Amino acid sequence: MTKAVGHQVGTACPLDCPDSCSLSVSLSDGRVVALDGGHANPVTGGYICGKVRRFGDRMYGPDRLLQPGFRLGPPGSGEFRWVSWDEALARVADAMREARDGWGAESVLPYCYGGSNGLLTQDTADARLFRRFGASRLARTLCASTTGAANQALYGKMPSVSYADYAHAKLIIIWGANPSASGIHLVPFIRDAQRAGATLVVVDPRATPLARLAGLHLALRPGTDVAVALALHRHLFEHGLADEAFLAAHTTGASQLRERAREWTFERAASVAGLEPGAIARLADMYATASPAVIRCGWGLERNRNGGSAAAAILALPAVAGKFGVRGGGYTLSNSASWGITKSWIGAEEPPARLVNMNHLGRMLTGPIDPPVKVLFVYNCNPLATVPHQNLVRQGLEREDLTTIVFDQVMTDTARYADIVLPATTFLEQYDLARAYGPISLQIVRPVVDAIGEARPNVDVFAELEQRLGLDQTGEPRDEVEMMLRVIEGLPEGVGQAVRADAPAAPPFGTAPVQFVDVFPCTPDGKVHLFPDDLDRQAPLGLYAYQPDPATDRYPLALISPSNEKAISSSLYELVHRTAALSIHPDDAHAREIGEGDTVKVFNEMGTVTCHAAVSPTVRPGTVSLPKGLWGRHTLNGSTANALTPDTLTDIGAGACFNDARVQVERVAGGAGRGTASAAAGADPVERQAPGLLH
Numbered sequence: 124m125t126k127a128v129g130h131q132v133g134t135a136c137p138l139d140c141p142d143s144c145s146l147s148v149s150l151s152d153g154r155v156v157a158l159d160g161g162h163a164n165p166v167t168g169g170y171i172c173g174k175v176r177r178f179g180d181r182m183y184g185p186d187r188l189l190q191p192g193f194r195l196g197p198p199g200s201g202e203f204r205w206v207s208w209d210e211a212l213a214r215v216a217d218a219m220r221e222a223r224d225g226w227g228a229e230s231v232l233p234y235c236y237g238g239s240n241g242l243l244t245q246d247t248a249d250a251r252l253f254r255r256f257g258a259s260r261l262a263r264t265l266c267a268s269t270t271g272a273a274n275q276a277l278y279g280k281m282p283s284v285s286y287a288d289y290a291h292a293k294l295i296i297i298w299g300a301n302p303s304a305s306g307i308h309l310v311p312f313i314r315d316a317q318r319a320g321a322t323l324v325v326v327d328p329r330a331t332p333l334a335r336l337a338g339l340h341l342a343l344r345p346g347t348d349v350a351v352a353l354a355l356h357r358h359l360f361e362h363g364l365a366d367e368a369f370l371a372a373h374t375t376g377a378s379q380l381r382e383r384a385r386e387w388t389f390e391r392a393a394s395v396a397g398l399e400p401g402a403i404a405r406l407a408d409m410y411a412t413a414s415p416a417v418i419r420c421g422w423g424l425e426r427n428r429n430g431g432s433a434a435a436a437i438l439a440l441p442a443v444a445g446k447f448g449v450r451g452g453g454y455t456l457s458n459s460a461s462w463g464i465t466k467s468w469i470g471a472e473e474p475p476a477r478l479v480n481m482n483h484l485g486r487m488l489t490g491p492i493d494p495p496v497k498v499l500f501v502y503n504c505n506p507l508a509t510v511p512h513q514n515l516v517r518q519g520l521e522r523e524d525l526t527t528i529v530f531d532q533v534m535t536d537t538a539r540y541a542d543i544v545l546p547a548t549t550f551l552e553q554y555d556l557a558r559a560y561g562p563i564s565l566q567i568v569r570p571v572v573d574a575i576g577e578a579r580p581n582v583d584v585f586a587e588l589e590q591r592l593g594l595d596q597t598g599e600p601r602d603e604v605e606m607m608l609r610v611i612e613g614l615p616e617g618v619g620q621a622v623r624a625d626a627p628a629a630p631p632f633g634t635a636p637v638q639f640v641d642v643f644p645c646t647p648d649g650k651v652h653l654f655p656d657d658l659d660r661q662a663p664l665g666l667y668a669y670q671p672d673p674a675t676d677r678y679p680l681a682l683i684s685p686s687n688e689k690a691i692s693s694s695l696y697e698l699v700h701r702t703a704a705l706s707i708h709p710d711d712a713h714a715r716e717i718g719e720g721d722t723v724k725v726f727n728e729m730g731t732v733t734c735h736a737a738v739s740p741t742v743r744p745g746t747v748s749l750p751k752g753l754w755g756r757h758t759l760n761g762s763t764a765n766a767l768t769p770d771t772l773t774d775i776g777a778g779a780c781f782n783d784a785r786v787q788v789e790r791v792a793g794g795a796g797r798g799t800a801s802a803a804a805g806a807d808p809v810e811r812q813a814p815g816l817l818h
């Protein structure tokens with residue numbers, strides 16, 4: 124990496140990561156030459172992840188989009204004729220008008236997710252434009268809709284235990300999360316707690332870095348978290364260990380939860396989850412007796428048919444066991460709701476247009492849908508890499524009668540299929556507001572360099588499109604600076620003033636609330652709802668029911684696709700240049716005569732991924748793992764894990780079931796690395812040797 128030179132300026136990271144680090148950016152001759160952690164956000168502690176350290180490679184790299192373009196070759200070719208913004212936006216506006224006139228406004232589908240997670244880059248001028256236009260609405264369900272629905276129903280999204288308070292805990296349970304890859308600033312607090320005598324438990328199918336340091340690791344089968352959590356509840360209820368006084372005073376639905384947990388003996392849960400009964404019993408004993416005890420509920424556990432019931436059962440544990448009311452006790456999920464932000468700044472009502480679940484993009488683009496999608500407007504998102512049923516999505520993007528617009532920073536897999544590409548600024552070239560969802564923090568993101576090429580911020584482009592379509596109104600923010608001021612004005616009392624003054628912003632309860640001391644459930648009656656009726660109605664077999672594993676004799680292996688330390692979902696994967704490796708347990712590899720580094724095909728009835736094998740006991744037997752968010756260039760046949768993931772939905776919250784993919788694996792050819800224990804053939808694609816931060 125290039126050594127830091129020149130002067131340093133501060134900003135913050137708004138990417139889709141829980142931490143929202145403050146950043147110190149080194150500049151020389153108007154270019155970014157290095158990024159490191161700042162100190163404005165105390166949680167950052169002066170360090171950042173390796174992904175964002177290399178962000179300059181994205182800004183100045185060969186994949187950066189510098190100008191608008193019209194596609195020349197066939198869809199997927201990535202060949203473009205570069206044009207002016209005026210030409211490009213005229214064509215976008217024409218396409219939207221033609222679609223509306225011919226098929227109705229709902230034939231335009233805006234499609235965005237957390238590619239840039241700041242408050243300005245999504246749900247500002249974009250939402251105003253598409254609402255006024257009457258476009259189809261998008262249910263953003265790719266991640267967190269399932270855990271979010273459970274957290275909302277049980278607690279009204281009560282603010283979570285802060286990272287710093289993990290240092291006070293005597294028992295820490297990391298359930299379905301890998302803080303070493305995402306939300307890295309939690310790790311030092313966990314290590315501090317361990318040094319002070321706390322026990323760490325990790326519940327995860329993989330031996331994550333923290334699992335290897337844990338006192339107990341439950342490497343359960345994907346999709347069985349609900350069974351394990353209910354076995355803990357049964358133990359608490361049946362052995363007089365439930366906090367009956369707390370349940371009576373602060374909860375509803377305890378008796379129904381108890382009833383649903385009754386069948387889940389340690390033996391039954393262990394049989395379903397592929398664990399030893401004694402291991403679950405050990406966790407149950409620890410959780411019943413330790414205080415403070417905290418659960419970090421992650422997002423890995425939601426990505427299956429039982430994800431909503433699992434999240435609800437896990438979140439219910441601190442209420443049943445009476446773990447609230449002490450510093451370092453309770454649960455952590457997302458803190459995004461802690462600020463009470465209502466997005467009043469959008470300034471346009473949602474129309475009664477159809478609501479499209481983003482997990483069903485392939486169906487929407489290929490099925491007999493009325494009206495059909497005629498214009499797909501993708502921004503902050505790379506759906507060909509990140510959405511289930513990849514081959515159906517690709518088939519849809521190949522449609523000749525579909526106009527696809529992609530507004531992005533780099534030439535993503537999806538952008539290669541676009542009819543029109545529009546270059547977007549990165550967070551180092553624009554204003555934004557970074558709201559963390561791990562720690563509680565809110566910071567201004569400032570441009571530290573001029574926009575590269577002709578890239579423009581989201582707000583400016585959507586506001587101009589609004590004008591071109593005759594949907595603008597006087598007095599409204601028309602560029603990112605005006606919009607930022609409007610957003611700051613719309614923040615809750617006191618918060619906006621602090622942000623504007625560049626002072627540390629905090630909600631009234633501070634940034635390290637103790638649950639049931641400083642913060643309480645935000646449900647209408649202020650109680651914890653342990654058996655919300657609406658969740659019971661939503662779940663196909665009822666709340667806390669276990670739907671069996673979808674494995675078959677033909678496709679017996681569970682494929683998971685977790686995040687890793689190389690990329691943020693699919694963002695920044697353009698900087699990774701090695702072929703991906705499938706992690707497979709030695710027993711499964713041996714049964715298939717697969718050796719380290721061999722070329723393998725991973726397949727089911729939906730598709731095939733050809734890649735290398737990494738034979739490793741870090742993944743449990745019966746489960747294989749490919750990294751989340753890979754691009755086509757990272758495999759030998761251009762398909763990634765999502766070519767194998769079904770577009771079925773979770774029991775609650777209509778989320779994605781990435782971890783319900785069931786596959787078979789076969790050896791195709793021997794590999795150069797066969798028989799070696801090379802770290803480079805690990806689960807994640809390995810970075811090329813960087814020629815320096817900047818080109």
Ligand code: SF4
Binds near residue numbers: 136173
């Ligand atoms: S991605 Fe996360 S850890 Fe990395 S700089 Fe951004 S907020 Fe910090």
